[in-house]
Amino acid sequence: MNKEYLYTEIANGIASQIRNGILKSGDKLPSVRKLCKEHQISMNTAKRVFLELESQSLVDSKPQSGYFVSNILSVELPLPEVSKPSLIANNEEPNELINKVYENIGKKEVTLFSIGIPSGDLLPQAKLKKEIINATRTLKEGGTEYEEIQGNLKLRRMISMRSLQWGGNFHENDLVTTNGGMNALSFCLMALGKPGDTIAIESPCYPGILQLANGLGLKVLELPTHPTTGIEIDALKKVIPKIDLCLLIPNYNAPLGSCMPDENKKEVVKILSENGIPLIEDDVYGDLYFGSDRPKCCKSFDKEGNVLYCSSISKTLAPGYRVGWIAPGKYKDKILKLKFLHSTSSISIVNEAVANFLKSGKYEKHLQQMRKSLQNNYQNYVQTIAEAFPQGTKTSRPQGGLSLWVEFDKNIKTTQLYDLAIKENISIAPGRMFTLQDQFENCMRLCIGLPWSEETQAKLKQLGNLAKRV
Amino acid sequence: MNKEYLYTEIANGIASQIRNGILKSGDKLPSVRKLCKEHQISMNTAKRVFLELESQSLVDSKPQSGYFVSNILSVELPLPEVSKPSLIANNEEPNELINKVYENIGKKEVTLFSIGIPSGDLLPQAKLKKEIINATRTLKEGGTEYEEIQGNLKLRRMISMRSLQWGGNFHENDLVTTNGGMNALSFCLMALGKPGDTIAIESPCYPGILQLANGLGLKVLELPTHPTTGIEIDALKKVIPKIDLCLLIPNYNAPLGSCMPDENKKEVVKILSENGIPLIEDDVYGDLYFGSDRPKCCKSFDKEGNVLYCSSISKTLAPGYRVGWIAPGKYKDKILKLKFLHSTSSISIVNEAVANFLKSGKYEKHLQQMRKSLQNNYQNYVQTIAEAFPQGTKTSRPQGGLSLWVEFDKNIKTTQLYDLAIKENISIAPGRMFTLQDQFENCMRLCIGLPWSEETQAKLKQLGNLAKRV
Known part of the structure; x- marks a missing residue:
């Protein structure tokens, strides 16, 4: 193969692994030296591979540490529907549900996907x-x-x-x-x-x-x-x-x-x-x-x-x-x-x-870090939802912030999911909390401001399994 | 004279000086030794004089320092009238006057008799x-x-x-x-x-x-x-x-x-x-x-x-x-x-x-001190008002708190006094601020939470002189 194009081929291979979610954001890539060995290429060619990936914003270099998959979304689920509330003014709030969900805020044993604040670990x-x-x-x-x-x-x-x-x-x-x-x-x-x-x-x-x-x-x-x-x-x-x-x-x-x-x-x-x-x-x-x-x-x-x-x-x-x-x-x-x-x-x-x-x-420095963590969380949430949630689950695609909106199939009621989940110390915010009308009963808000960990991932998977049972 | 009664006579003499305001709260009394010498009495008799005064709460002993006149009111002015607002509900606030008075709160050059908060020195x-x-x-x-x-x-x-x-x-x-x-x-x-x-x-x-x-x-x-x-x-x-x-x-x-x-x-x-x-x-x-x-x-x-x-x-x-x-x-x-x-x-x-x-x-310890300071301030305010304010000035007799209510003769309008006083960097709270009705125009509130000093006393005297000119 023409040496000129060898580096693009290798770069494309890595890029597609990133885009398909095989390599996940934050993952460390092989070192320049290792890439040389694996592909029998020169140091210069190996460096051009990483430069190409960097130019596509797929990887970030960290001084003295090497190259890492950057925070790009590898998986996307379909978008939820545009809301269609009736255009009539209302004044009855879903008090009881709101109180029920807020009741658990102080409980340390509960994983709080329900609230819209960043975890202390991010601060x-x-x-x-x-x-x-x-x-x-x-x-x-x-x-x-x-x-x-x-x-x-x-x-x-x-x-x-x-x-x-x-x-x-x-x-x-x-x-x-x-x-x-x-x-x-x-x-x-x-x-x-x-x-x-x-x-x-x-x-x-x-x-x-x-x-x-x-x-x-x-x-x-x-x-x-x-x-x-x-x-x-x-x-x-x-x-x-x-x-x-x-x-x-x-x-x-x-x-x-x-x-x-x-x-x-x-x-x-x-x-x-x-x-x-x-x-x-x-x-x-x-x-x-x-x-x-x-x-x-x-x-x-x-x-x-x-x-x-x-x-x-x-x-x-x-x-x-x-x-x-x-x-x-x-x-x-x-x-x-x-x-x-x-x-x-x-x-x-x-x-x-x-x-x-x-x-x-x-x-400003703190915000830079926090934004990266949140973006990373977002991708990990969507990845996990794609893997573990019921078929047909849709999510919003926030380009910032702390909230991910999840829409299930019409027959999955999130107030029921709430009751099941809270028994297993998982708290979610059912869609009905966010409206004065009869809508969003198959939706929920997840906070992406929790620290991403094996435990968070396990709880999210558990939530997906519970949703399959509703 | 019967020795038994000698100490009461001496004690009564001192007590009347305190009550008449000749000896003021905080003043140091002669030492036991000096009292012996002055009155040609024994140490024991001299000690009994002070015990008698202490039992009447007229003096306090301070270890290693001697005896001091305690905080009792030496001067009293007549009480202001009971307010007689009409018993009809109102809803118009004296906005303009309130804003005018509050405007000066941040100005360090102004002596703020107008506001109801303790000075930082008391905290x-x-x-x-x-x-x-x-x-x-x-x-x-x-x-x-x-x-x-x-x-x-x-x-x-x-x-x-x-x-x-x-x-x-x-x-x-x-x-x-x-x-x-x-x-x-x-x-x-x-x-x-x-x-x-x-x-x-x-x-x-x-x-x-x-x-x-x-x-x-x-x-x-x-x-x-x-x-x-x-x-x-x-x-x-x-x-x-x-x-x-x-x-x-x-x-x-x-x-x-x-x-x-x-x-x-x-x-x-x-x-x-x-x-x-x-x-x-x-x-x-x-x-x-x-x-x-x-x-x-x-x-x-x-x-x-x-x-x-x-x-x-x-x-x-x-x-x-x-x-x-x-x-x-x-x-x-x-x-x-x-x-x-x-x-x-x-x-x-x-x-x-x-x-x-x-x-x-x-x-609790802080409050003890603060209460003493405020009581002392109150007495000093009333003393100074008695000396320097127009004839016929009345004051409330608060047994606590930060406010002293002053009532002038009917023809002294405190909104006019305010205008005169603020030019000399003294701020007061005219009575009209404290009501929605046409009353208290000859009254004002003075904050007694300022630190008592020669300057405070001078400003208060100056205020009295201004009141005489209104």
Whole structure:
């Protein structure tokens, strides 16, 4: 064979093994020396094999360690259906089911596929401890005094700087800190929603949002949502006359994992702005992209201050710190007043610690690692589901975030699967939790933020076997 | 003279000097030796003089230092009038004035007689820093994970134990932690108040409560309030048919400093219970008593779970930590759900730090010191007001807490005094902030939580001189 093409042939062979899932992400490839021996080729040719694979983003080189299969998806299952909720506002939440699922959160013996938070193993806990200690030194009065109502200035500055990455372009004065992401959403809904108002959301939707809206007396209108591209714009257009507010998680939303394309974001912002309907944007998963670029936020297309951008570090750094923020646009005064009246001020110590952590550059490094772990988890989940779950199982294809949406055949009810699984100390989030309507009964959300291990894999297989029995 | 009575005569002489304010609290008395010499008496007789004064609580002995005048009030001014608000529900808050006063909070050059928080000098900041560092060690995962929704168990246990001091007798399961005291009140009001409902409160009342109620669409009914004994029970009885809720600060309330006698507390709880009207009790000042015993709380007379007891450490330890709690009685489920939806969980680090501080016994020691300082401040304030304020000035006689209520002659408007004083970097809280009605325009609240110094005294005198010019 022509020497010129020998390296491509060998590279293609390895590539197809990777694409077929025989070689899995993270697997170590043979060394250059070993490849020479195996294929009777020169060192130069062997090196060109790896360069070719690297150029296709199939392998990564690690200094002093060799070549490893990179995080590319080797297996894909069919996509779940686009949701088809009826476009009528509802206000009855699936309380009992939600409580049942949340009941198990604290139990250490239970494998929690049900919750949407990253496992402690994915978080830089030791570094954060040091930042807490550091914060008691960098803070005036050690953080015992009230901080400015708008929030820690250093943190607001760091968020402004980071916002350039995704077209946010916030000024430090545009931001108000909150006690975590739910607190941010709560203030936005309290500022803008009156009892009886209707709010449009994705379907399926994070249960906390359903319950929060309900608790404030808002009616909820669920929009058809595509598992990859998010809400259907035509449906939004149709319901415009019926709605007063809109709340979306445009990037890697929980539980579906969809991410709205930029042009959709732009159009949604335009439609809502033209109709004077405020958009509350929850971007807590935006930093957890698997690809090379962070997705933009709707806020980056907002020229009129009509978008209230909410985010936090609860999904990326430390859920227990409760550090979140809002860029509330033209509603800033309302948000500031609500914050002052309902919580006086944020907790200085944790906000200062996070600000210092961001400033040190450690956050970006941590995110890089965390994204790789999550992408890897995602692939391992899908691989295992393909192997062990019932025929016909579909999954979403999140390009980031913490959620994988699983759709079974119509006759598999996930509330029944929940009951079976919890007896074996496995907790899942049945699809019915994520809607006020009768849908998603054959669906569930799996958290991909658990550390991937033989045990996790075994539990996931066990879940697949249980699903076959339902 | 009979030796037997010589010591009483000398003791009476000193006592009258103390009572007349010639000897002031904190002043050092002559030594035993000096007293012998001055009065030509034996060491034993001299010692009996001091024992007599000690038994009357007029002096304290300090080991190796001698005897000092203890903290008893040497000067008293007349009491302000009982408030006479009209018993009609209102919903317009004095927004502009409140904003104007709060605007100056962050300015270091301003002497803040206006705000109701203790100065950092009164707080054990170094010890708390250590507890924060300690908390990163004693907490699972260093506090990065969500804590139990109900809140840190160790903290709830410590609060339960402390509650025995004032007849609270809480069980750890009766308590839900919150992000500070205002957050506690906010959850109670959100849990129990519907827009259009009427809430009865003290008059004058803390402006945050007026604004919070207003923001939630509640109408506010102000009750006549005695500067010493709190709300007038007869007035409460009269308005029972008109009200849906009641919120009181029974112990050393802000801004008046009144403390309801036990029998009043008992009766209020009974009346409200019988009429199915929930009582929200804010007890943030209860630990700051000047006397020998902590006053009881209304909750201690509550047999039906109708009282929602709220408190925090913001007035006694660390405002910036935002650590508060509710004992919500029969409304616990509602409060837990609100907490979960609006803030997910409390911030572990600060709650753990406070729990450890309480457990170490340092809190009780700190409170002892802080109470002495505040009582001393109170006496110094009244002394200075008596000397430097216009004739006819009246003050409340708080037996604890952080607030002193000052009533001028009718023609002195404190909003005008505010404008004059702020130009000289002195901030006060005009009486009109504390009501939705046209009253208290000749009143103001002074915070006694500033460190007493020559500068504080000078500023207070300057304020008196300005008042003379209004």
